[in-house]
Amino acid sequence: MSIPAPRPPQVPKPPGTHFMVEPVRVRSVWLKVGYVVVWFLVARILLAQLISPDIPLVVYAIVGSVLDLGAIVLGARIFRSRHEDPLPPRPWWQLTGRPRAGFVIGGLISVGSLATYVSDLVNPDRVDVVLVIASLGINLAIAFAYVRSSVLLQRRTRA
Template identity: 35%
Template sequence: MQYRITSPQGKVTYVVVGYVVALTAAVVGALAASPAVGVVVYSVVVVLLVWCGTRLFRGEGEDPNGTRPMWRMTARPTAGFVLAILLILQAASTAINAASAQRLAPLYVVAVVLSLGLAAAYLNSSLRLRRTT
């Protein structure tokens, strides 16, 4: 049997701990090398956490022992649509902040691209789920 996270409490714990891990990794990378390294480390950790979460989380009605198709990121389309909207808003907010950050503006581009890429993945998942359900 594969390990799955099915309870809301388990999912919240995963997200909170993941956020702390990503921020800690970013700070360590920034202090050890440079802000650019911190952003790259943060981005890699976030992508890994999202990927692992989509493989580990299971929603109500999903087979906890089965595998999800690689494109499927959520149990239901609504969850993916909500996450995509939040990621698009995060990208917009980051882009607005980048306008006033002359020296670090290129780092903001990485964050915007990451947010939009994840938003696209969640949107694709939700559109495909809506067609199949």
């Protein structure tokens, strides 16, 4: 009969943290791309289900904006760059791990939003101009948040 090896002492968790689990962090570029593709497909499928003569276009636009904003906030919280520590939470204003990423994403959102705005104004009879302007405003605010996050990250790395 052998004597079992002694167990290492267990350090008790602080009060109120016994239900906490490790945070979910996505570091792989391919998983990030997959997240964006799945979000886009799921959001479009859900919105396609909402299109019917009984539901006003305003509801469609609001649901789409809420889905998009939720996906962006969730992505900003769980995505991490290769150079970031995965455990501590980011500051509330930080949307990307590196400044360049925020500038690129903000620029892409701006260009895409402006292109959609211009294409919608070319055919004003088939779109609601108020919704187009509201959507442009929301998208440009998101793009501004990404650019602002990158500017703050640059200041923090220089200090």
